[in-house]
Amino acid sequence: MTTIAERNAVPDLASLQQRAAEQAAARAGGADRLRGHIVCDGLVRIFKTEGVEVVALQGLDLVIDRGELLAIVGASGSGKSTLLNILSGLDTPTAGIARVADFDLLTMSTKSRLRYRRHTVGFVWQQTGRNLLPYLTAVENVELPMQLAGRRSRRVRRERARELLDLVGVGYCADRRPGQLSGGEQQRCAVAVAVANDPEVLFADEPTGELDEATGAEVFGALQMINAELGVTVVVVTHDHAVADHVRRTVAIRDGRTASEVRRTARTAADGSTELVSEEYAVLDRTGRLQLPAAFVDALSLRDRVRLNLEPDHVEVRPGQRDDVRPGERNETTA
Incomplete structure (x- = not known):
């Protein structure tokens, strides 16, 4: 001790x-x-x-x-x-x-x-x-x-x-x-x-x-x-x-x-000092469910259903239907 x-x-x-x-x-x-x-x-x-x-x-x-x-x-x-x-x-x-x-x-x-x-x-x-x-x-x-x-x-x-x-x-x-x-x-x-x-x-x-x-x-x-x-x-x-x-x-x-x-992980900076780096993750359960942050949901007005698109290295989550989005516009977030 x-x-x-x-x-x-x-x-x-x-x-x-x-x-x-x-x-x-x-x-x-x-x-x-x-x-x-x-x-x-x-x-x-x-x-x-x-x-x-x-x-x-x-x-x-x-x-x-x-x-x-x-x-x-x-x-x-x-x-x-x-x-x-x-x-x-x-x-x-x-x-x-x-x-x-x-x-x-x-x-x-x-x-x-x-x-x-x-x-x-x-x-x-x-x-x-x-x-x-x-x-x-x-x-x-x-x-x-x-x-x-x-x-x-x-x-x-x-x-x-x-x-x-x-x-x-x-x-x-x-x-x-x-x-x-x-x-x-x-x-x-x-x-x-x-x-x-x-x-x-x-x-x-x-x-x-x-x-x-x-x-x-x-x-x-x-x-x-x-x-x-x-x-x-x-x-x-x-x-x-x-x-x-x-x-x-x-x-x-x-x-x-x-x-x-x-x-939070400790990483060594260029000058040799130690700094803490924070990274936030959504939690994915065994059935594949996750909870989107409330700020994300509000920012895109996500309701009821959403569209998912699988990309090579990420998944796109987009509103299922938005009356205020004009044709040709994309309003999305990446999960």
């Missing part, structure tokens, strides 16, 4: 990604076991209330590699929180495949689900009050999951708790209760609590949603550090663009399906 001084240097995203990949490979027992840590295939979740069915997830597909730090974004009601609840074991899918670290979340027994939530995954809520017990100090809150799991002696638990608080930058808060901490300090303590039992995956639901920009950056920095130093796969649901813009991959969900991805 690196020193506090080295962590305070705030390495760039490329360095953090490299360290996370190395730690994840060590946890997995080799680089050949890195892929497919989280797999969703045709995932469906239907809620039934008083005879009314609401389809929250409509055949969602998603693969997350071991050691990734991933952001999931989407409008309210898009299905992102439902997805997170399923993956964290708080909810059960209706159909499809949802697998995390070799656990089948569709067929898991109650006993297995409890063990899964206690040892395999950690969770950080948006509301700071839900993450910590108010009558325990920060270090006691971090110790509690280890005590419930019965995995370590009291001395080892205390040492481990203090190490984790140091790792997320709030070691000085160890002997304070939540009421004596700021919102950002509480959330960083919550991150330490979530990884107390050394889980393989950490889920965070809007962890910066109640914080200002500067404090939110500190909390996200704690998630980055956990990912880099421990190799934990981190999945963050967020509306915060400052968070979504500082991860290697951002997945957008729309109407219960994955709609697009933004991937």
Whole structure:
């Protein structure tokens, strides 16, 4: 584990990604076991209330590699929180495949689900009050999951708790209760609590949603550090663009399906410096469906049916019928 001084240097995203990949490979027992840590295939979740069915997830597909730090974004009601609840074991899918670290979340027994939530995954809520017990100090809150799991002696638990608080930058808060901490300090303590039992995956639901920009950056920095130093796969649901813009991959969900991805890669510029290059992709599912960006649909007034034309290296998507297009004109976009 690196020193506090080295962590305070705030390495760039490329360095953090490299360290996370190395730690994840060590946890997995080799680089050949890195892929497919989280797999969703045709995932469906239907809620039934008083005879009314609401389809929250409509055949969602998603693969997350071991050691990734991933952001999931989407409008309210898009299905992102439902997805997170399923993956964290708080909810059960209706159909499809949802697998995390070799656990089948569709067929898991109650006993297995409890063990899964206690040892395999950690969770950080948006509301700071839900993450910590108010009558325990920060270090006691971090110790509690280890005590419930019965995995370590009291001395080892205390040492481990203090190490984790140091790792997320709030070691000085160890002997304070939540009421004596700021919102950002509480959330960083919550991150330490979530990884107390050394889980393989950490889920965070809007962890910066109640914080200002500067404090939110500190909390996200704690998630980055956990990912880099421990190799934990981190999945963050967020509306915060400052968070979504500082991860290697951002997945957008729309109407219960994955709609697009933004991937950021580090490239060496001509002057030798490293820069991040972002590329956005539409997501194509196994049946060949994709969701066109809303801006494209609006710009061309695409409705109901569209014309497709296969070219050697791309596909043209054109309006099916436009009364305002004069003969000889072409109004098209390339997908």
